[in-house]
Amino acid sequence: KEKVQAGATIYLPSSIFTLYAFNELKDVIKKSNKVKFLFNKPTFIQKIKTTEKNVKEFQLQMNDREKSVSEFALEISMKNNLDQNAVANQCYLLLEDKMEIRSVTENHFFNDNGILIDNETGDSYLIQSSNLEFSMPGLGYSNQQRLGFAYALDDMTSIDSYRQFFNESWNNKEMVEDVKEELLKYISNLYKENSPELAYYITLYNLFNDKLVNEDEYAAIKESTGIKKTKIWDMLFNFQQDAVVGAIHKIQKYDGCIIADSVGLGKTFEALAIIKYYELRNERVLVLCPKKLRGNWVGFKQNTITNPLVDDKFNYDVLNHTDLSRIKGMSGDIDLTKINWGNYDLVVIDESHAFRNNSPRNDRVTRYARLMDSIIKAGVKTKVLMLSATPVNNRLSDLKNQINFITAGNDAAMAERGKNVSSIEGALNMAQQAFTKWAKSPKEDRTTEALLNSLSYSFFDVLDTYTIARSRKHIQKYYDTNDIGKFPERLKPKSIYCPPTLDGSFPEISYMNSQILLLNLCIYSPLLYVLPVKKKEYEEKYKTYTKEGKSLFSQLDREKNLVNLMRVNILKRLESGVNSFKLTIDRILGQVNNYLDMIDGSGTGTVSPGWDDDDDDDIEEIIDDDMEIGGKIKVKLCDMDLVKFKQDLLDDKEKLEYLSEQAGNVTEENDAKLLELMHQIAVKLENPINPGNKKVIVFTAFSDTAKYLYDKVSDWALKEYGLYSGLITGSSKVVTNLQGVSNSFETILTYFSPMSNHFSTDKEIDLLFATDCISEGQNLQDCDCLINYDIHWNPVRIIQRFGRIDRIGSKNDSIQLINFWPYKSLDEYIDLENKVRSRMTMVDITATGDDDLLDLGSKDLEYRKDQLKQLQNEVVDLDDLKGGISITDLTLSDFVLSLGKFKKANxxxxxxxxxxxxxxxxxxxxxxxxxxxxxxxxxxxxxxxxxxxxxxxxxxxxxxxxxxxxxxxxxxxxxxxxxxxxxxxxxxxxxxxxxxxxxxxxxxxxxxxxxxxxxxxxxxxxxxxxxxxxxxxxxxxxxxxxxxxxxxxxxxxxxxxxxxxxx
Incomplete structure (x- = not known):
């Protein structure tokens, strides 16, 4: 500084140029005539000329030097002054006026470090140092320790030699190019005003650029496959296309993906686009879906007028979840004895939460094990796509079991792919412990933010690696609604509280429940009556060890749970409708009488703790599919204490006959709940929610109730309003009174919602009575009114039901939810259920990190009480239900996708x-x-x-x-x-x-x-x-x-x- 006089010329070589070094020397530069600054390593050059083999590495090193203008590591603290804008502005003006900037185009061309000062008076000075560079530390303006020393020369021979060498290099047009405009452009970005959108994407770039998939390496969506020319691609909204691209990236890089978008966002169509991508690559695809959704998937393959994707010629195979339990027979047109299970390149699992349990069995191969061993691990390398709006219930092991399909059970899969998670199970167990602790905290502290604060980075990394999850609210807020269409407005729900009868002749529900609690239900627990000498034999035969033998779950434990679950189920049927309750009681009574006849007759035969009621759509939810109720366990009568067993059977017979008699007093003439339903339908028809829309769906948890309502309401609706009705249950009870329409699942849904099914018809079905067999995966958005005739035990199911009509792109401006609630207060009703559930035996599963499930179970009832109260006043998304986990709160995939799109466009x-x-x-x-x-x-x-x-x-x-x-x-x-x-x-x-x-x-x-x-x-x-x-x-x-x-x-x-x- 002291040596530079007004009008001086300064020669300055350096590998970097930093803003704060310039700020320190700005007064010197102001009084000089000009400054010749030479980047002595290639920086800001336009055309890379290098003989180095690794051009990419050369480019990266040059980019690092360019970024040093504002991001030099040893000057970072100065940037925290937030004065970069002002400093950059001054730098730009001075640099433009006083400086010439050039750069060498190859490494090792100019290796000398020295600042030469030529004053107009003829005085010259050369300052040299082995580590001289144009930065604060390089100029000695920081406390950073640096080896070497600087010295000043006034020896004219050395100075003249250095000046000549500098100028020869400076003027060498082959090896040096002018980069002043590039440097000015970079600096202008530091002080110019930025649009909010640009600031957002610059932030995303810094956060997520390393998460963007290298398309060369992982072969993301290739234009050459023609996927973007398909019908399915054209039908997708932009947010759905984002999910497709993101899912294919994950499938290619990590072998699988879980799409967990909220209800009504079109996961099926996203999956179809992904399937088409792999079919265009000549890969073999299998779709595994619940039996009730089979028609949807098969329909997209068929050459029919109702298939909007007929031109795409889909060729995937479709099997039911239940087919994994079969080794022979036909599934559609597939012979299960001849199928090559291990030859699928991609398996798509619809409603994958059905596989969230992995309870081992010693008497058979579970569906989970069959899928893992025969499809995922066997034969060719299989990639996995899973679809679920609820991949997590209340245990994070739910998620672990689904991710295991992607990793083929390899717990170190993430570490092997370069992620900082050594154990997926360990990461989820830690998160489960945090969740369990959070779940036990006081209600006011149980916020999403509190949960997020307690979860570790490794858990988020697992989610980001394997899942894509967006909520409806997210789509509405962050995508252009002009592109995606609208969601209908949700009207405030109507809540109906109705007694069982008009004349009050039916006993109080609390009294009926007390009678239900007195039932032994011994037909569901035959092992309890096994003679002492035979106990060990049956225990050995049916006991089950959990993973790695950590804990034992005996069949006796299962039966105790089964008895209590049956009590819950009987109570739920009572709440649904007295008619359904009577049918259930009579069914159990029939089994009791059957066993009494066997004992009084030959005294031989077997007792099996089965559930004869195969039309029950709720039972699969209540009891683990792995419990295999339905006759897998067989106990010989000769091995039982028949005196005690008969005594308990007779006791049950007496109580069941009393309950049946009480229920028989309720007829359709004094069934207050049935009459109120007809009134609500009439009100809707006479006061349409949307002009001309007469459609109503009535949901119930039970087939018996659905059939009863159809039998009593369909004739009335046709006579009074000229409307046709349909009935769909999961037990093959499918019927309509619209003449000429076949009694098939898919046909009735098509006639009920023709527009959403791309079907044209003169006559339509306007009333649909259904069980939860259609509460997932169906698009019925022609309808604008949904009635819950009974409240499902799981609040999530209520929201899933409403998702059939609450969908993106709906033709309806508004939609209405009507809920029939228990006649007594909700608190009292749930407390009744709690009395029953609290008797259940829980197996110790500390290995999952969830070490107190009994306590958590009572918390879960508390959540459900809060959630159901919430649903009395508003329609909410799954993500907004109080007290639950939603992974849409946690994943960051969408931001990575947005960044990728922006980079491609800019x-x-x-x-x-x-x-x-x-x-x-x-x-x-x-x-x-x-x-x-x-x-x-x-x-x-x-x-x-x-x-x-x-x-x-x-x-x-x-x-x-x-x-x-x-x-x-x-x-x-x-x-x-x-x-x-x-x-x-x-x-x-x-x-x-x-x-x-x-x-x-x-x-x-x-x-x-x-x-x-x-x-x-x-x-x-x-x-x-x-x-x-x-x-x-x-x-x-x-x-x-x-x-x-x-x-x-x-x-x-x-x-x-x-x-x-x-x-």
Whole structure:
């Protein structure tokens, strides 16, 4: 500084050029005549000329040098002053006026380091150092320790020689090119005003660029396959196309993916596009689906007028989940004895939560084991796509068992693919422990944010690796609704409370339940009556060890549970309808009489704890499919204590006859609930919700109830209103009174909702009575009114039912939900159920991390009570149900996909964009209830411990939303919410908001006084570090005060990536 006089010429070679070094020397540069700056390693050059084999590595190194202008590691603390904008502006003006900038085009061409000063007076000085570079440490303006020393020469021979060498190099057009415009362009990005959208994508680029799949390596969607020319691709909304691209990336890279989009977002169509992609690659595809959804999948393959995808010529195989339990027979046109199970390249599992349990059996191969061993592990390498709106129930082992299909049971699969998760099971077990602890916390503390704060990074990494999950709210907020169509408006639900009879002749439900509790139901627990001498034989025969033999679950335990589950089921049938209740009681009574006849007759035969009622659509939900109720366990009468068994049978017979007699007093003339249903249908027909729409779906948990309602209502509706009805249950009871229409599952649904099924007809079915066999996977959006005649034990099912009509692109402006609630208070009813359930025996499964399931079970009832109360007043999404887990709160896949699309549309824009930039935005209406004025900071931790690695699911990055008053609106531990809000604030703000920027510039004196925002930055860092640093605050953001900064714990461990000012 001292040697430079006014009008001097300065010759300056360096491998890097940093903003803060320039800021330190700006007065020197101002008084000079000109500065010749030569990058002595290739930097900002346009055409790479290199003999080096690794051109990619050359490019990466050059990019790093270019980014050093604003991101030099040893100057990061200075960027936290938030004065980069002002410094860059001054630098640009001076550089444009005073400096010439050139760069060598190849490495090793100019190796000397020295600053030459030629003053107009003739004095010249040469300053040399082995590690001289144009940075704060390189010029000696920091406390960084550097080996070597600098010295000044005034020997004219050495100076003349250096000047000649510099100028010869400078003027060598083969080896040096002018890069001034490129450097100016880079610096202009540092101080120019940015649009909110650009700030959002720059932030995403820094967070997720390394998560973008290398398309060359992993062969993501290739144009050459023709997938984007197919009918199915054209039918997808943009958010569905994003899911397809993301899922194929995951399937190619990690062998599988779970699409867990919320109800009504079109997972089936997303899966069809993925299937078509693999079929175009000549790969063999199998679809495994619930039997009730088979018709949907088969329909997309058929050459019919109702198939909108007939031109795509799908060729996948379709099997039912239940076919995995069979070794012979036909499934559609597939002979199960001849099928080559191990020869599928892709398996699509619809409603994959059906496989969330992996309970081993010693008497048979479970469906889970058959799928794993015969399809996933056998034969060719099989990739897996799973579809489920509810992949997690209340145990994270649900998710683990599904991910096992993708990894073929390899717990180290993520580590082998370069992820920082050594054990998938370990990560999920830790998360389960955190969830269990959270579930036991007081209700007011049981928030999503509290749960997120307790979960480790490894859990989020598992989710990001294997799942794609978006909620309806997410789609509405963050995608252009003009592109995706609308969801119908949900009207406030109607709640109906109706007594069993008009004349009050039926006993109180609490009294009836007390009688149900007195039932022995001994036909479901024959092992309880086995003679002592035979006990060991039956125990050995039917006992089951859980995974790795950690715990034992005996058949006796199963039977005790079964008895209590039957009591729950009888109570649920009573709540559904007295008619259904009577049929169930009579059915059990018939079995009791049958066993009494056997005992009084020959005294031989077998007792099997089965459920004779094969028309029960609820029983599969209540009892694990692996319990195999239905006759798998057989106990010989001669091995039983027949005296005690007969005594309990006679006791049950007496009580069952009393219950049946009471139920028989209720007829259709005094069935208050039936009459109220007819009234509600009449009100809807006479006061349409949407013009001309007469359609109503009536849901019930039980086939008996559905058939009763159809029998009593269909004739009335046809006579009074000219409307045709249909009945669909899961037990082959499928019928309609519309003449000429076949009594088949798919046909009745098509005639009930022809528009959504692309079918044209003069006559339609307008009333549909159904069980939960159609509560998943069906699109019935022609209908605008859904009635729950009984309340399913699981609140999730209520929402899934409503999802049949509450769908994207609906023709209806509004839709109505009507719920029939238990006549007594909901609290009392659930308490009745709780009395029954609390008797259940729980197996110890500490291996899952869920070490107190009994206690958690009572918490679960508490959740359900809260959830059901919530549903009395509003229609909510699955993601908004209180007290549950929704993985849509947790995954970040959508942001990675958005980044990929933006990069493709704007090649080269983000790669060279500097960090430390900012934008100013307003608060759009769609996020106005969630946002407030403040700042969103994106920070990168540069120094951290192994423990700190698990602090953030996006480590080493952190996002914090700080309000203007310094309070934290969204903590660093919830990056998903911050990014959701970031997208909502910025996604459609493609232009700089000039008025707001003027306001910001006035407030900060053109970014020279950033004290308000440095204070907010301090709050953000304190949120991350968990401490409040009071000492040294005054000097915290002083320019160049690195000695003071280094003493303040933690502040210099972070680099500012971007900040969004919200006005």
């Amino acid at each position: 090649p080269g824009l983000l790669e060279k964009y500097p960090t430390g930039i900012y934008a100013v935005t307003d608060i759009p209406q769609n996020v106005s209830s969630d946002c407030t004025p403040g700042v969103i900071f994106c920070l990168k931790q540069t120094k951290f411990t192994e423990k700190e690695k698990s602090n953030s699911s996006i480590h080493p990055y952190y996002l914090v939303y700080v309000k203007d008053d310094g309070d934290i609106l969204v903590k660093y531990s919830n990056p998903k919410l911050v990014l959701d809000l970031y997208k909502g604030l910025c996604a459609n703000n493609k232009e700089v908001l000039t008025d707001l920027v003027k306001q910001f510039n006035k407030e900060t004196k053109n970014a020279t006084d950033m004290s308000k925002y440095t204070d907010l930055l301090e709050k953000a860092v304190n949120d991350i570090k968990g401490v409040v640093e009071k000492k040294g605050v005054a000097s915290l953001f002083g320019l160049g005060e690195s000695t003071v900064l280094d003493k303040i714990s933690g502040i210099n461990d972070f680099e500012l990536i971007s900040f969004l000012v919200i006005k």
